[in-house]
Amino acid sequence: MIQKLVADLGPWSWWLLAAILLVAELAAPGVFLIWIGAAALVVGALSLALWDMGFWGWQIQLLLFAALSVVFAIAGRRYYDRKHATTDEPFLNQREASLIGRTATLQEPITEGRGRIRLDDTWWPVQGTDQPAGTRVRIASAHGRTLTVEKAEG
Missing domain, CATH: 2.40.50.140 (Nucleic acid-binding proteins)
Structure with a gap:
C-alpha cells in the first residue's frame, strides 16, 4: 500500500512526508522533527526537478534524506544552543x-x-x-x- 502510494505520488511523496513531520512537530514540539521535515522538503524539491533522471532512484533519495536529516539536526542544535546565551537572571531555575x-x-x-x-x-x-x-x-x-x-x- 505505501509502495503504491509513493509510486502514485512520485516526488510529491517527500512533500507529504515533510507535511506529516512538520505537523507532528506542532503536535509534540521538541525542535527535532522540524529538521527532519526540512530534509524531506529539500529532497522533495530536488525530486521535482530530478525525478526523470536515471540516477535519481529511491536509494539516492533515501541516502540524501538521511544525510540531510543529520546535517540539519546538528546545524539546528548548534543554532538553538542556549548554553552561551546571556541573561539578566543567570540562576533562574537553579x-x-x-x-x-x-x-x-x-x-x-x-x-x-x-x-x-x-x-x-x-x-x-x-x-x-x-x-x-x-x-x-x-x-x-x-x-x-x-x-x-x-x-x-x-
Missing part, C-alpha cells in the same frame, strides 16, 4: 546555585556533618563541620538540595 554566598543561622545543629537551616520560606539540609544551633554560616556550595556551609566570618 535556586540552589543562587544561594551560594548567602549567610544564614543554623536552626538545627550540624552533628555528624548534617544539619538544617531556614532561608526565606524553605528549610534546607546542610552539611559541614559540626556547629551548634544559632551559629551563623555561609553557603559555600550546593549539591542537589544539600547545601555545604562553613562558619561565617564576623
Whole structure:
C-alpha cells in the first residue's frame, strides 16, 4: 500500500512526508522533527526537478534524506544552543546555585556533618563541620538540595 502510494505520488511523496513531520512537530514540539521535515522538503524539491533522471532512484533519495536529516539536526542544535546565551537572571531555575554566598543561622545543629537551616520560606539540609544551633554560616556550595556551609566570618 505505501509502495503504491509513493509510486502514485512520485516526488510529491517527500512533500507529504515533510507535511506529516512538520505537523507532528506542532503536535509534540521538541525542535527535532522540524529538521527532519526540512530534509524531506529539500529532497522533495530536488525530486521535482530530478525525478526523470536515471540516477535519481529511491536509494539516492533515501541516502540524501538521511544525510540531510543529520546535517540539519546538528546545524539546528548548534543554532538553538542556549548554553552561551546571556541573561539578566543567570540562576533562574537553579535556586540552589543562587544561594551560594548567602549567610544564614543554623536552626538545627550540624552533628555528624548534617544539619538544617531556614532561608526565606524553605528549610534546607546542610552539611559541614559540626556547629551548634544559632551559629551563623555561609553557603559555600550546593549539591542537589544539600547545601555545604562553613562558619561565617564576623
